[in-house]
Amino acid sequence: MKIVVLVKQVPDTETNIKVGDKSINEAGVKWIISPYDEFAIEEGIRIREKSGGEVIAVSLGPDRAVEALRTAYAMGVDRAIHVKVDDYVTFDSTYTSELLANLIKAENADVVIGGRQSIDTDSSQVVVQIAERLNVPHVAMALKLEFDGNKVTATREIEGGTEVVETSAPLAVTAQKGLNEPRYPSLKGIMSAKKKPVDVKKPEELGATGSKLEVVSLEPPPPRIAGRKLEAADAQGFASQLVKALREEAKVI
């Protein structure tokens, strides 16, 4: 099995975001692997441990994205490819999916796994777009994945429950929390990851046709409705005040 795992670097949730005109100010931002992509890396490694083959971690982004690939190496992937997009605005899923699909096609991968969404844009688009571009089936929100040759049986989350589906490789998968428990990179892994090669690809080598989104502007979040703490003598007092506030002031219940 040749497995490609998609790794996106995103700001740590706890990082303060300073909004510029069309991009964020990256100074002081701590970058991490998008949490759902960690499940993707782990699953890729587990499939290889069972079925053999190789796991290739791919990250699209500016120079700093290499750090995410080093982490993937430390977890146990076999190869790393950095799709280097210097002025990358991480927003355009169709541009991203075209570059990545072209790369994956050239690698002739059997399985592509990414997180169910990245936590910077929450779009849930790229992996399924790649499936469409490669003309292969996909399993979204995977909770369990079993391979029997090319036959794939998966359990996935759906609205209100779970579903078992059958399909076949080549395919694309998006990882939901619960698919596995990602391993921590070992110290030895971290040390050896520093020396491993990262293959660099430029967009022009991958032949993407260009962006289809225009960033008009970024802005800070809208101000919240001013809050207040209620004062009451007892639970009943709080309850009657809350009911009044929600029904007469907010008019939401």
Added chain:
Amino acid sequence: MADVLVVGELKNGELKKISKELTSAGRKIADAIGGKVHTVLITDNVDAFAGDLKAVGADAVIGANLGEFSPEGYANGIFAIIQEKKPAVVLMPHSAQGKEYSARVAIKANAGIVADAVGLSVDGGKVVAKKPIYSGKAYANFKVSSEIQMFTVRANSQEVTPKDGAGAVEKSGASAGEVRTKSISKDLSGGNKVQLADASIIVSGGRGIKGPENWPIIQDLADTLGAALGASRATVDAGWISHSHQVGQTGKTVSPNCYIACGISGAIQHLAGMGSSKYIVAINKDGDAPIFKVATYGVVADLFEVVPALTSEFKKVLG
């Protein structure tokens, strides 16, 4: 023509509110760019819903019988309708299903797509979509430069405004075509309750509920309000409730009109999932808990006393 095509959604044979929200939003866009609104429903019983959609601005209500949900089948069918109607703008729900087929539809139509939009406006004949990014710490405005502009839209983000459309009913011959992922079985044991993603009211419990045996206190309030039951990561990690209830960074992102947080401290990862809720009620003994920074109404008190009192008070006024 500058038509808008809306894809609606049904659940258990009933129209989901998002279908009206998107039709209403589509009407506003169509009025601004000069076109019609076509609302597509995947059903063989489109006549039953035409009136509801006409009343919020649908000029045509199109029924497509694509069978049981599959992302490939829905994408094939919806794309066939797009080819026929040639809309300038396509609006799809950012629901569990919508996320999946929209990605395929965008590629088939060679369209740019903005996913999880919460605001839609028109500038110079093009839609401007606003969406939260970086866990709601910033908002971005996008235009789509391809010929067809596609958007998935978050539930509860669009107002439903009455406006009469022509309401013609059409039955599409579009088919699901080849589907390579076969559904073997479904477990919908949690399926009859209100779903988090669509809920306009959510009642959530956190570590402050102390143990899984206390969920009924939270569930009673949720049931009284017709609300969905949410949970913080701490309660899910402790095994008190299934992950499908988790709200937050590694759970669900929600935007209800009202979010009632009971015994939730409000870690930044939790706020990332519910921070765009319109009204937030926080009930927590710890007055310094971060949840109070975002709460519209803060109650510093013991949830075991306040929540049951609130439930009985609501039972009284809601009958």
